[in-house]
Structures are given as structure tokens and as C-alpha cells.
Amino acid sequence: MDPLPTGTVTMLFSDIEGSTALLSRLGDRYGEALSAQRRIVRAAINSFHGREMGTEGDSFFVVFEFAQDALRACVQAQHALQAHRWPQETTVRVRMGLHTGEPVRLEEGYVGMDLNRAARIASTAHGGQIVLSDATRRQVAPGLPPEMDLLDLGSHRLKDIDEPEHIFQLTGLGLPVDFPPLKSLGAQTSLPVPATPLVGRDDELAELRAGVGQVGVRLVTLTGPGGVGKTRLGLALAGSLNQAFSSGVFFVPLATVTNADVMWKVIADSVGADTDREPATTVVERLAGRQALLVLDNLEQLGEAAGVISALLAAAPGLTVIATSRRPIHLQGEVEYAVPALAVPDGGDVEAIAGSAAVALFVQQAGLVRRGFAVTPANAADIAAICRRLDGLPLAIELAASRVKLLPPRALLARLGDSLDLAATDIDRPGRQQTLRSTIAWSYDLLSSELADVFARMGVFAGGCDLDAVGAVACPPGVDPLQAISDLLDASLVTITEAADGEPRVGMLVTIGEYAVDRLARSGGLVETRQRHADYYARVAEQADGQRHGPHQLIWLDRLEIEHDNMRSALTWSLDSAAADRAGDEGRARTGLRLVNALSWFWYGHNYATDGRHWLELAIDQAAGEEGPQLAQAVHGLGILLLQQGEHERARATLEQNLTVWRRLGDIAGLARGLNSLGVAHRLLGQCDLARERLAESIALARAEADDSRLTTALSNLAVVEIDCEEPERAMPMLREAIALDRRLGDLWAVASGQVNLAGAMILADRAAEAHLLLCSIAGDVAAQGDQLLMSDTLELLAAALAKLGADARSARLAGAGGALRETAGLPISAPDKQLLWRALGPARERIGHDAWKRAYAAGQELTAAQAVELARQPAGRPLP
Numbered sequence: 073m074d075p076l077p078t079g080t081v082t083m084l085f086s087d088i089e090g091s092t093a094l095l096s097r098l099g100d101r102y103g104e105a106l107s108a109q110r111r112i113v114r115a116a117i118n119s120f121h122g123r124e125m126g127t128e129g130d131s132f133f134v135v136f137e138f139a140q141d142a143l144r145a146c147v148q149a150q151h152a153l154q155a156h157r158w159p160q161e162t163t164v165r166v167r168m169g170l171h172t173g174e175p176v177r178l179e180e181g182y183v184g185m186d187l188n189r190a191a192r193i194a195s196t197a198h199g200g201q202i203v204l205s206d207a208t209r210r211q212v213a214p215g216l217p218p219e220m221d222l223l224d225l226g227s228h229r230l231k232d233i234d235e236p237e238h239i240f241q242l243t244g245l246g247l248p249v250d251f252p253p254l255k256s257l258g259a260q261t262s263l264p265v266p267a268t269p270l271v272g273r274d275d276e277l278a279e280l281r282a283g284v285g286q287v288g289v290r291l292v293t294l295t296g297p298g299g300v301g302k303t304r305l306g307l308a309l310a311g312s313l314n315q316a317f318s319s320g321v322f323f324v325p326l327a328t329v330t331n332a333d334v335m336w337k338v339i340a341d342s343v344g345a346d347t348d349r350e351p352a353t354t355v356v357e358r359l360a361g362r363q364a365l366l367v368l369d370n371l372e373q374l375g376e377a378a379g380v381i382s383a384l385l386a387a388a389p390g391l392t393v394i395a396t397s398r399r400p401i402h403l404q405g406e407v408e409y410a411v412p413a414l415a416v417p418d419g420g421d422v423e424a425i426a427g428s429a430a431v432a433l434f435v436q437q438a439g440l441v442r443r444g445f446a447v448t449p450a451n452a453a454d455i456a457a458i459c460r461r462l463d464g465l466p467l468a469i470e471l472a473a474s475r476v477k478l479l480p481p482r483a484l485l486a487r488l489g490d491s492l493d494l495a496a497t498d499i500d501r502p503g504r505q506q507t508l509r510s511t512i513a514w515s516y517d518l519l520s521s522e523l524a525d526v527f528a529r530m531g532v533f534a535g536g537c538d539l540d541a542v543g544a545v546a547c548p549p550g551v552d553p554l555q556a557i558s559d560l561l562d563a564s565l566v567t568i569t570e571a572a573d574g575e576p577r578v579g580m581l582v583t584i585g586e587y588a589v590d591r592l593a594r595s596g597g598l599v600e601t602r603q604r605h606a607d608y609y610a611r612v613a614e615q616a617d618g619q620r621h622g623p624h625q626l627i628w629l630d631r632l633e634i635e636h637d638n639m640r641s642a643l644t645w646s647l648d649s650a651a652a653d654r655a656g657d658e659g660r661a662r663t664g665l666r667l668v669n670a671l672s673w674f675w676y677g678h679n680y681a682t683d684g685r686h687w688l689e690l691a692i693d694q695a696a697g698e699e700g701p702q703l704a705q706a707v708h709g710l711g712i713l714l715l716q717q718g719e720h721e722r723a724r725a726t727l728e729q730n731l732t733v734w735r736r737l738g739d740i741a742g743l744a745r746g747l748n749s750l751g752v753a754h755r756l757l758g759q760c761d762l763a764r765e766r767l768a769e770s771i772a773l774a775r776a777e778a779d780d781s782r783l784t785t786a787l788s789n790l791a792v793v794e795i796d797c798e799e800p801e802r803a804m805p806m807l808r809e810a811i812a813l814d815r816r817l818g819d820l821w822a823v824a825s826g827q828v829n830l831a832g833a834m835i836l837a838d839r840a841a842e843a844h845l846l847l848c849s850i851a852g853d854v855a856a857q858g859d860q861l862l863m864s865d866t867l868e869l870l871a872a873a874l875a876k877l878g879a880d881a882r883s884a885r886l887a888g889a890g891g892a893l894r895e896t897a898g899l900p901i902s903a904p905d906k907q908l909l910w911r912a913l914g915p916a917r918e919r920i921g922h923d924a925w926k927r928a929y930a931a932g933q934e935l936t937a938a939q940a941v942e943l944a945r946q947p948a949g950r951p952l953p
């Protein structure tokens with residue numbers, strides 16, 4: 073096979089949109105559609121010389137040498153997808169995104185920022201849409217045939233990517249033109265669109281809208297029993313208020329959240345706030361000064377919600393909150409609105425019956441399973457009676473109506489009536505709740521025993537799951553998960569929605585989920601299913617862990633975010649449940665250990681240090697008897713999170729303890745890694761000599777094992793220690809070696825960061841001219857990494873070099889540019905760096921005088937990073953513009 077193209081390439085990411093709707097429509101023929109899609113897209117890729125780098129599920133990652141080829145492949149694929157005859161007259165829509173850049177080529181694939189950017193650009197698109205980055209547009213625009221055009225979709229912020237991206241859409245040649253707004257961060261609204269139209273609720277909406285419009289009303293809580301329609305009404309209300317909130321309307325699903333930390337994080341995700349820093353801070357930054365509306369959905373289990381909401385309302389005066397909860401939140405100024413059930417008919421003619429909201433919902437839902445279902449003189453009275461019997465509760469009506477497929481209303485009423493009468497003896501539950509519960513029970517009893525099993529097991533999922541999980545956790549051998557889910561969907565016992573990654577997600581409404589767990593517990597299957605659930609998610613986490621350096625890294629990170637509730641639930645079960653519960657069951661703790669080890673990098677990289685620490689501590693506690701590598705790894709993970717949280721002394725103790733275990737196990741790789749981390753801990757504690765010793769040991773081991781990636785990490789860390797100790801001459805050769813290794817390993821970020829450190833060492837060694845040269849030559853590579861911290865370091869080191877070279881005014885400007893970048897990115901300078909910087913800048917400042925310095929510094933704050941670098945590059949002595 074030809075070698076992979078290098079240099080500038082165009083990357084295509086594609087996947088099926090709304091696999092969800094597709095799935096619910098196609099049921100077990102979904103697989104057929106999936107492979108047809110794959111065949112069609114692959115044929116187009118091949119005709120235009122694309123190189124397929126990775127196919128996962130329904131998604132493609134392809135690299136093209138020429139942007140024009142990529143574009144033509146997309147068009148051909150879209151045409152063929154349009155023309156294909158899909159099973160059951162559905163359509164399969166594929167989103168495609170193109171970006172041109174210079175990913176780093178490794179032997180077996182590509183890595184780098186451009187790759188992540190390409191993946192993110194594709195995920196903003198809708199099915200059938202082809203979107204391009206500005207870089208790709210520049211390549212294809214000059215030769216674009218007249219029958220094609222590019223539509224400017226504006227600038228968009230993408231998750232995990234600092235610089236916004238200008239995105240274009242390809243039009244012409246019969247491609248569809250009209251799409252909803254791109255799904256980028258901070259989009260104006262994030263309200264999910266329900267599958268069916270809203271029924272009734274005109275009066276409630278009018279009343280609520282008037283209420284929210286009143287001065288001073290900033291928190292409205294919709295209360296009522298499960299299934300009465302709080303969430304649905306909240307969504308409709310928020311949707312109708314779109315115009316009034318110029319900064320956007322955001323939906324925040326909180327049904328599975330139980331503490332304030334996670335609540336902040338989920339809010340941050342929903343409003344598009346930065347999740348790399350403390351979410352409580354970034355959410356407030358994002359919402360302060362804006363006219364926004366938040367729908368906080370399902371709060372009853374979240375005791376700490378009140379605190380979060382009052383903090384939000386206090387910090388963001390333009391913010392209004394609509395909450396849904398079975399109970400009021402009890403905050404001052406809260407307006408509580410008890411959501412009534414749907415109006416039920418009390419007799420009357422066919423028209424009056426058909427006009428009531430409850431009946432309208434029944435008819436709508438029945439129509440989904442029985443085409444053309446309508447109220448007739450023959451069935452009107454029965455339908456009215458059913459709705460009355462169900463107290464007008466929307467969820468109960470949905471469950472009952474879905475059975476019309478087999479049971480006509482009269483038969484349905486008879487069966488339902490019996491089972492509700494039976495339940496009426498259950499006096500512990502208040503009226504409505506009892507109605508709902510017995511309706512669920514009734515619906516459950518109609519399932520085949522096999523399906524009932526699957527349903528009950530589905531109760532162990534938290535926050536939904538994908539189809540693969542249904543197969544692994546809930547289906548006994550021989551049962552097809554697709555078939556089972558389409559049957560349960562027909563019975564309205566599960567929901568299907570589209571996850572953030574566009575994959576179908578099977579879920580359950582809270583009340584129904586509670587019932588399922590209850591059944592599972594009664595049948596004695598709870599423990600076994602929970603263990604299966606935990607094992608399954610341990611496998612998912614391990615798979616993600618294995619992909620953390622690969623091209624699908626972001627996809628896996630997203631997947632972990634999507635599965636976070638399941639991960640937490642698996643962790644809780646294996647680590648946090650009552651000890652008595654676990655007696656004699658070491659398997660459970662072992663699963664917990666697997667989970668924490670696989671999730672450590674995710675916690676570290678995605679700002680979940682507190683959460684991660686909690687789980688790691690529990691896992692270590694429970695595995696105390698064991699001494700295997702799994703435990704040592706967990707202890708190491710804990711040490712790293714402690715370092716991240718600034719608890720250096722505890723981190724040191726933990727890492728020492730870890731070292732003993734590696735020694736005893738004779739595990740050299742573990743030992744080298746542990747020594748490196750311990751060295752870093754010593755450095756942060758200001759214990760230079762100990763840091764040197766540990767890092768030197770790590771380096772020696774890595775050399776002996778020829779472990780280049782370990783070696784370069786330890787070398788870089790030791791070099792930083794030497795710089796701290798003002799031994800730049802020692803640091804420089806280490807940095808040079810590390811840079812060469814990183815280049816070979818294809819780690820461009822590490823190369824850039826090593827070079828920035830090298831320039832720092834040069835300045836310290838009074839080799840300012842060399843440092844200046846180096847910094848000017850690497851500034852472009854640094855910018856390509858999209859790492860603001862590294863860029864501000866670069867600008868400040870340039871300022872220091874220029875000061876030493878006597879270019880005082882330019883030095884002040886670069887310092888200003890670096891400072892401004894730090895400020896906008898919220899990255900304060902560390903104390904030692906600040907000291908070094910001011911020591912270098914001090915003399916320059918004295919020479920030109922305080923006022924001149926201040927003016928030049930302020931002028932520098934107005935420069936972009938690129939302009940500042942340009943300024944630094946000018947030959948010395950040239951007058952300032």
C-alpha cells in the first residue's frame with residue numbers, strides 16, 4: 073500500500089445523524105441500513121483516492137491528499153445516499169465535515185490538534201450537510217465549479233478547542249440547503265425537540281408566560297407527581313420564551329445528578345462554558361451580564377440544588393430559571409406552579425370528548441402504533457373512561473395508548489380497570505402516584521417473560537445507555553437487543569433520544585426506571601445485573617484508556633462524558649455500597665479497581681479531580697489486602713490527582729508508598745513512572761536535591777529499558793528542576809535530548825513546550841540572542857498547538873530576551889501582549905515564573921522610565937499574539953511603528 077500522505081492533508085469525518093429515529097423505525101433492519109451506508113460512503117472515498125484511517129460504528133475518518141478530492145467524494149457519497157432505497161422508506165442522513173491541516177503522521181496514523189479540530193467541525197453538522205473549515209475553503213474556493221457554492225455559516229466555538237472556527241457549507245448540485253443552526257458550543261438554544269407535538273396546555277402556558285414576564289420573577293418551579301408533564305411543560309414554556317432571552321435558552325438535564333459539583337459541571341456543558349477550569353467559576357463568567365433562561369430539569373433528588381440556584385441568580389442578574397421538581401425548592405422569591413394533569417372529559421358528545429386534552433394525547437399516542445386511530449362514536453365513551461381512570465396523567469395515558477396495537481379501547485379499559493382496582497387496595501400511595509404505578513405494572517404484566525426480563529434489567533442503567541450496552545447487560549443470550557428495544561419502545565416503556573455524539577440512546581423516564589429496578593430486586597436478579605453493568609463499563613473505560621493517544625481520542629472522551637452517570641453508578645456499586653452487602657465478594661472491589669485505573673486519565677484531564685480522588689481513595693481502601701500492580705497503579709493515580717489539587721505533601725507520601733509496592737513487585741516500568749511523579753512532587757515542595765535524585769533514577773531506568781516516552785518525560789522534568797535551581801547549563805542538554813525524542817515520538821505539543829523551556833534556560837544563562845532566535849522560529853509551532861499557556865510563556869520569554877538585548881520598548885510591548893493573553897484565558901502566572909520575568913525586565917524598565925514602560929505595555933496589550941511575535945522578529949534598532 074502507498075505510504076500515507078504527509079504535510080498538508082484534508083481530513084473527512086462523517087457519521088449518521090439521528091441513528092435514533094432510524095433505529096426506532098427500522099428495528100432489526102437497522103443493521104442492514106448501517107452496512108449499506110458503509111458501502112456507499114466507502115465507494116465514494118475510494119473513487120477519490122481517500123485513505124480510510126478509522127471506521128467506528130457508523131463513522132468514518134478519511135484522509136485525502138487533495139482538498140478537491142475530499143469535496144468531490146463527499147458530494148458523490150451524498151448523492152448516492154440520497155438515491156439509495158432504504159428499508160421501509162426511511163432516509164439515512166450522513167453529516168460530513170472537512171478540515172485541511174497538517175496533522176502529525178505517525179507510522180500507523182495521524183495525531184494532533186488539526187485532527188481534533190476536524191472531528192469537532194464534523195460534529196457540528198446535520199445529516200445530509202457537508203461543512204468545511206476555513207482552511208479547506210481556501211483550498212477549494214479558487215477551483216470551485218460554477219454549479220457549486222459555499223455558504224458562510226459564521227464563526228463557531230468548538231468543544232476543547234480554543235480558537236473559534238469559521239465554518240462554510242457546500243451547496244449546489246442538488247444538495248439540500250436548509251439546515252438548523254450548527255451544533256457548536258454556546259449555540260443560542262439547547263432545547264431538545266420532543267418526538268411528538270405538545271397536546272393542550274394553552275391555558276397553563278399563557279398563565280406561566282405572564283408570570284415569568286413579571287418584574288422580579290426569576291425562579292419558577294413546576295411541581296407535581298411523576299409523569300404529570302412537568303418536563304414537557306417546562307420545555308414548551310422555554311421554547312415560547314426564546315425571543316425574550318437574547319443570550320439563549322438552555323436545557324439542563326439533572327435527573328441523575330445528586331451533588332452540587334456535578335450539577336455545576338452539567339450546567340457548564342449545557343451553556344457552553346469552559347469545562348477545563350472550575351465550572352462554578354466559568355458558568356458564572358459565561359452567564360453574568362447575559363439575558364439567559366435555564367431550564368433545570370428534575371431536581372427533586374438534588375438536595376444541594378438550592379445553593380447552586382441561589383448562587384447563579386445572585387451572580388447573573390439577567391438570568392431566569394425554570395425548574396422542574398416533584399417538590400418546591402424553597403428559595404426566597406421562588407414561584408411555585410403545581411402542574412395539573414390533563415383535562416379529562418366528563419361525558420358529552422364525540423366532539424367534546426375528542427376535544428379534551430387527555431383524549432387528544434391518547435389518540436396521538438395510539439396513532440403511533442395504529443395508523444389512523446381516531447375517536448369514533450363507537451369508541452369515544454371507552455376512551456373517555458380510560459382517560460378518567462388514569463386521572464389524566466400523561467405518562468399513564470401514553471403507556472395505555474401504546475397497547476391499542478393489540479387491545480381495542482373496550483378491551484383495554486376492561487383489563488386496565490381490573491388492575492387499577494386491584495391496586496387501589498395499596499393504601500400507602502396517594503391517588504395519582506398509585507394510578508401511575510399500577511399503570512406501569514399493568515403494562516409490565518403484558519410483556520412476554522423474556523421481554524419483561526430485559527425491561528427489569530434496563531433499570532440498572534443511569535442516564536440511559538447505547539444499544540451495545542443493552543446487549544451486554546440486559547439481554548439474555550439469544551435475545552436481539554434491537555428487537556427487544558423496539559418492542560419496549562412500542563410499549564412506551566423506554567425512550568430513544570439522540571446523544572451528544574449523535575448515537576441513539578435508550579432511556580427510561582424516572583418513574584418507570586424506579587419500577588424496573590424494583591422488579592429486578594424482587595426477582596433476585598439485581599446483584600448479578602449490577603455486576604454485569606459494572607464489568608461492562610469497566611471494559612468501556614479500559615477501551616477508552618487504550619485510545620487516549622489515538623485519532624479517536626476525542627470520540628472516546630465524549631463517550632466517557634456521555635457514560636459518566638453509568639460510570640458513577642458502577643463505581644458506587646463496586647466501591648461505595650454498604651460493606652455488609654459486599655461481604656465475601658472480592659470480585660466487586662476488583663471491578664472497582666479496574667474502573668478507577670481506567671478512568672484516572674479522564675478525571676485528570678477533564679477536571680474531575682475531586683470526584684476521581686474520592687473513588688481512588690475508596691478503591692485503595694478496599695483493596696488494602698491486595699498488593700498487585702492494579703493497586704499500585706491506583707495509588708499512583710491518586711498521587712497525581714493530589715498533585716493536581718495542590719496537596720503536595722500528601723501526594724509525596726502517597727507516591728513514596730506507591731514506590732515501595734513497585735519495588736516489591738519488581739515492576740520496572742511502574743517504578744520508573746513512580747520515581748518521575750515523586751520527583752515532581754519533591755520539586756513542588758521545593759526539595760531540589762531529592763527531586764534531582766528521584767528523576768535521575770527514573771531516567772536511568774528508562775534508559776535501561778529503552779522506554780523513550782518515559783525517558784523524555786523524566787528528562788524534561790529534571791530540566792525544569794535545574795532551571796528552578798538556576799543551573800541552566802545543566803538543563804539545556806537534557807531539554808535538547810527530550811525535544812529530539814518527542815519529535816521522534818510525534819508529540820508536537822511536547823516538542824513546542826520543550827523548546828519554550830529551552831529558551832527560558834538560555835535567557836537564564838545570559839544567551840539572550842540565541843533565545844530570541846529560537847523563540848521567533850518556534851512561535852508558529854506554538855500557535856499551532858492552540859495552547860494559550862504555552863503562547864503566553866513564549867511572549868513573556870520574548871519580552872525577557874528583548875530586555876536583555878536592550879530593546880526596551882519592544883520588551884514592554886511583548887510583556888503587555890503576554891499579560892493580556894493570560895488575562896483573557898484566565899491563566900495567572902506562577903510565582904517563580906513571575907519573579908524570573910521581573911528580574912529580566914526590571915533593568916529595561918529602569919532604562920526607559922516608568923511612564924514610557926507603562927505606555928508601551930498598554931500598547932502591547934492591544935496586540936494579538938501573532939502581531940506581537942511579528943514585532944519581536946523585527947531587526948533590533950528599527951524604529952517602532
Ligand SMILES: Nc1ncnc2c1ncn2[C@@H]1O[C@H](COP(=O)(O)OP(=O)(O)OP(=O)(O)O)[C@@H](O)[C@H]1O
Nearest residue numbers: 270271297298299300301302303304466467582583
Ligand atoms: N402536554 C403534553 N403533550 C404531549 N405529551 C406530553 C404532554 N405532557 C406530558 N407528555 C408526555 O408524557 C410523559 C411524561 O411527561 P414528563 O416527562 O414531562 O413528566 P414529568 O412530570 O417531568 O415526570 P418526572 O417527575 O418523572 O420527571 C412524557 O413522555 C411526555 O412527553
Ligand SMILES: [Mg+2]
Nearest residue numbers: 302303370396
Ligand atoms: Mg421530568
